[in-house]
Amino acid sequence: MDLSAINPVLLVASLMVAATPILLAAIGELVVEKSGVLNLGVEGMMITGAVCGFVVAVETGSPALGFVCAALGGAALALLFGLLTQYLMSNQVATGLGLTLFGLGLSALIGQSYVGIKAPATPRLEIPLLSDLPVLGRIVFSHDLMVYLSLALVAGVWMLLKYSRAGLILRAVGENHEAAHALGYKVIRIRLTAIAFGGACAGLGGAYLSLVRVPQWTEGMTAGAGWIALAIVVFASWRAWRVLLGAYLFGGITVLQLNLQAAGAAIPVEVLSMSPYLITILVLVVMSAGRARAALNAPASLGRVFHASN
Amino acid sequence: MIRLEKRPAPSRFWAGLTPVLAVLATMAAGAVLFAALGKDPVEAIRTIFWDPLFHESFAAYSRPQLMVKAGPLILIAIGLSLGFRAGIWNIGAEGQYIMGAICGAGAGLALYPSESFLLFPLMVAAGALGGWGWAMIPAVLKTRFGTNEILVSLMLVYVAENILASVSSGLLRNPEGMGFPGSRNLQQWAAAANPELIANTGMHWGVVTAFVAVIFAYVLLNRHMLGFQIRLTGQSPRAARFAGVDPARLILICLGLSGALAGAAGLFEVAGPAGQISIDFGSGYGFTAIIVAFLGRLHPVGILLAGLLMALTYIGGELAQLMLGLPSAAIQLFQGMLLFFLLAMDMSANYRVRIGKPEVA
Amino acid sequence: MNLTTLLAGAALALGLAGAAAAEPTKVGFVYVGPIGDGGWSYEHNQGRLAVEEHFGDAVETIYQENVPEGADAERVLTQMALSGADLIFTTSFGYMDPTINVAKKFPNVKFEHATGYKRAENVSTYSARFYEGRAVQGTIAGRMTKSNIVGYIASFPIPEVVRGINSAYIHARKVNPDVQFKVIWAYTWFDPAKEADAAQALIEQGADVILQHTDSSAPQAAAEKAGGVITFGQASDMAEYAPLPRVSSIIDNWAPYYIARTQAVIDGTWASVDTWDGIGPGMVKIGEISSAVPEEVKAEALALKDAIASGAYHPFTGPLNKQDGTPWLAEGEVADDGTLAGMNFYVEGLTGDIPQ
Structure with a gap:
């Protein structure tokens, strides 16, 4: 085994890229769940974003426009979920799973004629001087814009939830929708906004896959990333910074296990291959064991149907 | 204005009827989808719901x-x-x-x-x-x-x-x-x-x-x-x-x-x-x-x-x-729609539609 | 109505169809992935389209995509046979037992199973000698690498994949004794993001040639982004990445076989056979070697390709030892198809273990 072949700087740089799609989707889902809505359709919204972003970027030649449309596509699909769960009061778990089916089918139909086409390149942001710094330059200052945007989103959501009035209202709606309603807040409108935001983030995450990380369009290309994003929100026990931690941990182990394989580590490949999932469980156990009942951090109204006449 | 009012107890009548209505609604929406894909909508719907049960061969x-x-x-x-x-x-x-x-x-x-x-x-x-x-x-x-x-x-x-x-x-x-x-x-x-x-x-x-x-x-x-x-x-x-x-x-x-x-x-x-x-x-x-x-x-x-x-x-x-x-994606999409209609219409078992102003309690 | 009368009815219908002659021959295809996967299933579907094009109105094709292996496959095959198909291609290894089962129930329908080993009166098997293409790739890889590190993204530890690694390695080493292979088992046929990560990891560890046995073009994109790394298209040509990083490719070309077998059914000459074709008959195609490859390397690779195609050279020719040093093939000895089909060992020089 030749562990010296693994360059830690490059490892960190590529784990950031690997984690960005799930980070984007997870931070969006965090906001949705904070408002008391459980949308299990992340996979469907991601893949819809992936195809919308890809198609638009190919047709217009502009990745930026692709990302915008990916966010819109994801949000549109999310609003379908919102319509069903908020106005028609359908079961959120089942509707979310249905949304995944719907999104996978829809995206495959839209993308039919885009298989095997190359996407226009998304430029890496080379910041003069800073990018040339040793270690830090490669890790911090030479990514594409979306990596920075994902980090900014985490910071933004954290600040929103912690310091802003809007965040307080959002949390109130998620904790006790009846009380929030009684206080005069428009529960449904607030939730719809959160749902649309979650969809837009998932769409961006999907487009990051189809435009930057992979980049190509193929049916079912998200290959379960949406589910991982959902797990990351739980892992984070509904805290913004821990979403970042969870996504980077998961992405990091994924990249590390591949690196260990390439370096010929004397660990069975099967074990390496399942390690991202096992380690995520392990870390969560350690964290939840330390703090009594960390799992109770879930918003109290999560997944509950709200009806104003209740 | 139109609003929903929670029924005191779930309606048995609607609980039985809504799945049927939902399937009918899915058929209608599915017909549009299949027609848009250039297939005969009636035949497609018949193939999905009827043929597995009654097709001669x-x-x-x-x-x-x-x-x-x-x-x-x-x-x-x-x-x-x-x-x-x-x-x-x-x-x-x-x-x-x-x-x-x-x-x-x-x-x-x-x-x-x-x-x-x-x-x-x-x-x-x-x-x-x-x-x-x-x-x-x-x-x-x-x-x-x-x-x-x-x-x-x-x-x-x-x-x-x-x-x-x-x-x-x-x-x-x-x-x-x-x-x-x-x-x-x-x-x-x-x-x-x-x-x-x-x-x-x-x-x-x-x-x-x-x-x-x-x-x-x-x-x-x-x-x-x-x-x-x-x-x-x-x-x-x-x-x-x-x-x-x-x-x-x-x-x-x-x-x-x-x-x-x-x-x-x-x-x-x-x-x-x-x-x-x-x-x-x-x-x-x-x-x-x-x-x-x-x-x-x-x-x-x-x-x-x-x-x-x-x-x-x-x-x-x-x-x-x-x-x-039909591509398998269209079938997935169709299944998604069926779920949506079934779930959305579930509401009518628990709520009824009221037209008019809410009563003041 | 029980199954026997049902079958009799189907047989009758088929008999009538044969007599009428105006009825087109119906050819069915079952795919394991979506036809939009850009790789394995996509290429089989290209074969189907070629059949349609070649025969025009004389043949009608039907297909079903995304069919999971196991219980669903048996049902799909039965329904396809019931719908009056005369010939059915089942294009994934996992369809082997279902194909045999269904074939027993429909003696008048011809079946063709890809990459398996079980045959019957009305079941043929066919597969492609992709390892012949890997030999050509290995030669180019060995000549082109500057770091002497070749990365290989493998899918699952099955004979098909192991054979490819061995063939590529043997020929890379032949032209470059210092070459070293780094293998990553992705444990998936298709997960573009994971394939991209695997390629990235290999590149970061010094690989400047990436070979892949997974279907997406994600590794090509990763290599293009990294720069100075070459790749080979897999399953389809992936020409959109030529001339760099993609310098050549192995293309699955099922069309000639599908056309020939359909013709055999029309002529009534179909018989159960075991086909394992390579570059010679055209089932494996080597995509154009791009301008990024120096002329002499290109000439060498093409010479090897021609030697394999004509049968003058077999990629597994001794002397060859197994990884642990035990002798496998003596000087001049050629591997038999049985050993190749079930290959589950590395040849000498490769490092690491095959997951078992």
Whole structure:
């Protein structure tokens, strides 16, 4: 085994890229769940974003426009979920799973004629001087814009939830929708906004896959990333910074296990291959064991149907 | 203005009628979709809903297949529904299903080529035990450390898939299979096979077990103390605790039961219709069963019907691909729409539409 | 109505179809992935389209995509046979037992199973000698690498994949004794993101040639982004990445076989056969070697290709030892097809273990 072949700087740089799609989707889902809505359709919204972003970027030649449309596509699909769960009061778990089916089918139909086409390149942001710094330059200052945007989103959501009035209202709606309603807040409108935001983030995450990380369009290309994003929100026990931690941990182990394989580590490949999932469980156990009942951090109204006449 | 008013009690009339209305609405929306794809909409709808049951050359074969497809869905969904009612979220039935198949088939293959009549019962027990054990991981972690079961059960699905790939190209690989992945075919080994019990009915032990599970769950929920505790915990965990319900025990029971049923479903599938452990053995039954559970409103009889309906759309969808050349994506989209309509119209059982101003209380 | 009368009815219908002659021959295809996967299933579907094009109205094709292996496959095959198909291609290894089962029930329908080894009166098997293409790739890889590190993204530890690694390695070493292979088992046929990560990891560890046995073009994109790394298209040509990083490719070309077998059914000359064709008959195609490859390397690779095609050279020719040093093939000895079909060992020089 030749562990010296693994360059830690490059490892960190590529784990950031690997984690960005799930980070984007997870931070969006965090906001949705904070408002008391459980949308299990992340996979469907991601893949819809992936195809919308890809198609638009190919047709217009502009990745930026692709990302915008990916966010819109994801949000549109999310609003379908919102319509069903908020106005028609359908079961959120089942509707979310249905949304995944719907999104996978829809995206495959839209993308039919885009298989095997190359996407226009998304430029890496080379910041003069800073990018040339040793270690830090490669890790911090030479990514594409979306990596920075994902980090900014985490910071933004954290600040929103912690310091802003809007965040307080959002949390109130998620904790006790009846009380929030009684206080005069428009529960449904607030939730719809959160749902649309979650969809837009998932769409961006999907487009990051189809435009930057992979980049190509193929049916079912998200290959379960949406589910991982959902797990990351739980892992984070509904805290913004821990979403970042969870996504980077998961992405990091994924990249590390591949690196260990390439370096010929004397660990069975099967074990390496399942390690991202096992380690995520392990870390969560350690964290939840330390703090009594960390799992109770879930918003109290999560997944509950709200009806104003209740 | 139009608004919804909650009914004092769910309407039985609407609860029965809405699924029918939803299917009709799906047909209408589906017709538009299929027409947009350039297919004859009437023919497409007929192929999906009618042909699997009544087509002159397919129905005799595909009608029993409904049972084969619905069996594992119902069996898994019944187990899940108990936990879901109590607010215990087992999202990882797919993993328990895979582990059940591996353990059950593994137990059988370890005794190859035994012809004992005890072999199959032993495999069923091992399968259920495998699923139970896999579900005990999130259960114990939750009761001991408060670790969230959604994350653990979901992550364990991927671990199970990795184990599956590993054993099908290693431990359980057919020694006579020329080095190709995949275990021996259990269908070809009488003592271990789960055959069709009555010719051309699709009934195998898994389907029988699914029906038994429906009855069992019905009795449990309506007549048994445990069923009462499950329902109470779901409605109000605090009230349940005052009523003396031990939440840890309930978690162990609910996750254990759903795991055991999913594991048994996996065994019945691997010894019957699928025949062998292979890299791609898991085909998403564990996730589809979650939809089935909620579509059936977590009620045993509802789950039975929902399972059959889902099976119908799968088989009808296959026929539509075959005969009309519809892409499988269109079928997925169509299934998604069906779910949406069913779920959206569920509302009318619990709410009624009022036109006019809200009354002032 | 029980199955026997049902079958009799189907047989009757088929008999009538044969007599009428105006009825087109119906050819069915079952795919394991979506036809939009850009790789394995996509290329089989290209074969189907070629059949349609070649025969026009004389043949009608039907297909079903995304068919999971196992229970669903058996149902899909039965329904396809019931719908009056005369010839059915089942295009994934996992369809082996279902194909045999269904074939037993429909003796008048011809079946063709890809990459398996079980045959019957009405079941043929066919597969492609992709390892011949890997030999050509290995030669180019050995000549082109500057770091002497070649990365290989493998899918699952099955004979098909192991054979490819061995063949590529043997020929890379032949032209470059210092070459070293780094293998990553992705444990998936298709997960573009994971493939991209695997390629990235290999590149970061010094690989400047990436070979892949997974279907997406994600590794190509990763190599293009990294720069100075070459790749080979897999399953389809992936020409959109030529001339760099993609310098050549192995293309699955099923069309000639599908057309020939359909013709055999029309002529009534179909018989159960075991076909394992390579570059010679055109089942494996080497995509154009791009301008990024120096002329002499290109000439060498093409010479090897021609030697394999004509049968003058077999990629597994001794002397060759197994990884642990035990002799496998003596000087001049050629591997037999049985050993190749079930290959589960590395040849000498490769490092690491095959996951078991």
